[in-house]
């Protein structure tokens with residue numbers, strides 16, 4: 349009925365039993381005997397199921413054929429009840445063995461046997477049974493099957509195996525009350541156990557006694573534990589070794605670690621301050637939370653260190669995030685740094701803004717000065733050579749002027765203009781009245797001179813009240829004032845040919861009527877760029893440096909015609 353390996357196991361079990369017997373006997377011998385001179389053996393305890401059969405052979409007894417006379421079995425509860433060997437009784441005995449057939453809850457209690465030994469000494473055997481009905485079947489479980497291997501071996505509880513072994517019984521296996529086909533040994537294997545295999549496994553031994561079949565069962569629950577993976581402790585947080593913080597504020601520092609899968613029992617994150625445990629320091633609180641995160645079951649541990657009020661000393665402390673796993677540990681240190689207050693930042697921004705505004709204003713105000721200042725450093729190289737002879741052709745109205753205007757104009761054209769632009773800054777001007785060669789063909793001269801000039805400098809004078817209506821100066825060339833052609837040819841070259849730039853200089857106040865007495869082309873130019881106003885009485889020393897002359901020079905060619913000729917010759 350038993351195969352080779354089973355027999356082997358049983359032999360091992362028997363050998364073990366023998367070993368234990370000798371141990372117990374030695375032990376028992378040393379126990380003080382009671383008044384009757386008997387030794388008490390330890391009490392064995394069983395939890396049994398109503399309706400089943402139970403076979404009990406006291407632990408040290410191995411001989412099944414001991415005479416009945418050498419045993420007296422009785423139930424030792426509130427009162428002592430003798431047990432006989434009569435088979436009709438549901439509880440009877442044979443030799444050392446006690447039989448319970450169709451056990452009932454009333455049978456719960458303490459049973460004792462007195463054995464007379466060949467030596468004449470005696471032994472007391474004790475057994476306590478508790479009977480449960482089928483609705484409390486779970487109480488009879490022999491405990492979980494605990495092996496951690498993936499392939500589980502379920503072994504029927506030892507008393508059931510012993511009963512079956514002695515009575516040549518047969519095994520059947522049940523899982524949660526349903527029969528498992530094909531399993532009829534004292535153990536069964538489950539390969540690659542999963543959660544689906546979890547449950548209560550019951551082995552029933554069906555054995556025959558006195559020509560009747562009886563059942564004795566034992567159950568174990570199978571627990572398939574989650575896979576456990578210890579990995580090297582990984583510190584997830586803190587990431588940076590510096591933490592910005594405001595002094596006096598409260599802060600939470602998080603130390604977060606990952607230890608593996610389902611290892612919450614061996615995973616702990618904690619903070620240390622200058623290598624000291626936080627729990628012993630005032631003003632710091634630490635809370636540690638270790639959980640297996642669903643659904644991956646990764647084990648994280650987080651220690652949150654709360655500093656109620658960050659003090660100046662805290663900036664000197666070393667905060668150490670310490671992670672501890674089953675086999676490894678790791679740490680990361682953090683220091684606190686005072687966060688820069690916003691005030692210097694704001695001041696810096698304001699400074700930059702003010703500086704920028706100042707720079708813009710400065711550049712706008714002194715653009716001309718700057719250009720003039722830097723002009724000598726960037727001479728002709730950038731500007732392509734202009735072979736024209738004159739830097740500017742100066743035109744102005746000579747007729748129909750009021751007396752003071754005429755004087756002012758005369759002084760400006762003959763004295764101020766040449767003394768500054770020609771004498772001081774080396775420009776070559778063509779000025780009417782001064783530079784005309786008498787007798788020359790005027791039209792041809794004007795045409796040539798304007799073509800040979802880089803700028804057309806127009807001196808605007810206010811119209812005298814009288815000549816506006818009766819003498820429109822530009823209507824007919826014959827009656828026109830000196831310079832009438834000049835205006836027209838100059839404007840033609842400036843506006844139509846776009847050959848030369850126009851510099852407008854305003855003398856005196858044009859009055860309410862403005863420059864309406866000038867030709868439309870000129871009015872267009874005046875609208876486009878405001879004329880440079882000649883400040884009256886500007887004859888004081890150093891006046892060449894005045895704003896007026898700077899603006900004029902700004903509009904004049906970069907290199908005076910004279911210098912260009914020199915460089916051209918070289």
Ligand SMILES: *[C@@H]1O[C@H](CO)[C@@H](O)[C@H](O)[C@H]1NC(C)=O
Pocket residue numbers: 424428458460
């Ligand atoms: C009954 O059992 C108790 C211990 O449970 C023991 O002290 C007592 O001696 C026993 N009585 C008899 C008659 O064996």
Ligand SMILES: *[C@@H]1O[C@H](CO)[C@@H](O)[C@H](O)[C@H]1NC(C)=O
Pocket residue numbers: 420430
């Ligand atoms: C039980 O058995 C003992 C010993 O055999 C005997 O002395 C005693 O009288 C019996 N008790 C009853 C109630 O039969």
Ligand SMILES: *[C@@H]1O[C@H](CO)[C@@H](O)[C@H](O)[C@H]1NC(C)=O
Pocket residue numbers: 399450452
């Ligand atoms: C077992 O005992 C119960 C009462 O305790 C009885 O109803 C039942 O018929 C018995 N079963 C057998 C197989 O004797």
Ligand SMILES: *[C@@H]1O[C@H](CO)[C@@H](O)[C@H](O)[C@H]1NC(C)=O
Pocket residue numbers: 414415417418464465466467
């Ligand atoms: C049974 O008990 C008698 C004394 O009553 C003793 O002489 C005998 O050796 C015992 N037998 C065994 C097998 O223990």
Ligand SMILES: *[C@@H]1O[C@H](CO)[C@@H](O)[C@H](O)[C@H]1NC(C)=O
Pocket residue numbers: 481482483484
């Ligand atoms: C089973 O036993 C429990 C207490 O042990 C009792 O409450 C319950 O009624 C019993 N059930 C049956 C079916 O006897």
Ligand SMILES: *[C@@H]1O[C@H](CO)[C@@H](O)[C@H](O)[C@H]1NC(C)=O
Pocket residue numbers: 492494
């Ligand atoms: C089974 O596992 C539980 C909990 O892990 C443990 O307390 C118990 O001692 C184990 N039993 C055996 C037989 O290994």
Ligand SMILES: *[C@@H]1O[C@H](CO)[C@@H](O)[C@H](O)[C@H]1NC(C)=O
Pocket residue numbers: 514515516
């Ligand atoms: C069990 O079987 C063996 C032989 O296989 C036999 O010697 C023994 O008497 C049997 N036991 C019972 C209780 O039937």
Ligand SMILES: *[C@@H]1O[C@H](CO)[C@@H](O)[C@H](O)[C@H]1NC(C)=O
Pocket residue numbers: 399552554561562563
């Ligand atoms: C033993 O158990 C089996 C299966 O549960 C059942 O079919 C059979 O009737 C039981 N026998 C007795 C005597 O209880």
Ligand SMILES: *[C@@H]1O[C@H](CO)[C@@H](O)[C@H](O)[C@H]1NC(C)=O
Pocket residue numbers: 591600601602652
């Ligand atoms: C730590 O975690 C808490 C809550 O998760 C958060 O409020 C706090 O800002 C974190 N601390 C740091 C320094 O990141």
Ligand SMILES: *[C@@H]1O[C@H](CO)[C@@H](O)[C@H](O)[C@H]1NC(C)=O
Pocket residue numbers: 637638639
């Ligand atoms: C630990 O953290 C988890 C989630 O992160 C939360 O559900 C749980 O309540 C926390 N436990 C404690 C003791 O704070």
Ligand SMILES: *[C@@H]1O[C@H](CO)[C@@H](O)[C@H](O)[C@H]1NC(C)=O
Pocket residue numbers: 574643644645
């Ligand atoms: C995580 O554990 C739960 C229950 O403990 C289980 O149902 C789930 O399958 C596990 N997940 C993984 C990925 O192992």
